[in-house]
Amino acid sequence: MDLEEMKKEIGKLVLEKGFYNETKDIPKKLLFAFIELGEASDAWKKGEREEEIAEELIDTIFYVLDTSRLACPSVNMDEMFQRKLQKNRGRPFQYGEGHRSKS
Ligand SMILES: [Mg+2]
Secondary structure (H helix, E strand, O other): OOOHHHHHHHHHOOOOOOOOOHHHHHHHHHHHHHHHHHHHHHHHHHOOOHHHHHHHHHHHHHHHHHHHHHHHOOOOOHHHHHHHHHHHHHHOOOOHHHHHHHO
C-alpha cells in the first residue's frame, strides 16, 4: 500500500467513525500527531515491545496523512516523498548537523 492508498483508507475511516474532517480541524490533527510521537517516545523509554513503539509511530503516520488529505489535497504524497528524498540526497553529508563538530 502506498501513501496515496493509505490516505484514501484513512479518509474512509474518518468518515466511518465520525472523526474531525474539516480544514478547521487541521491544527487538532497535527497536535494529535505530536501526541502520538510522545506516546512512541514514552513506549521507547519504558522499554515496551517493538510492536508497541511501532503502533504509536503508525498512529503518527495516520494523523500526518490525514492532515495532508485536508491541508494539501491536490498533492500526491508518493510523488512528494520521491521529490523530497531526491532533495535530501542532494544535500551535503551531515547537512544541518554541523554542531556535532563544533564542541
Ligand atoms: Mg497511540
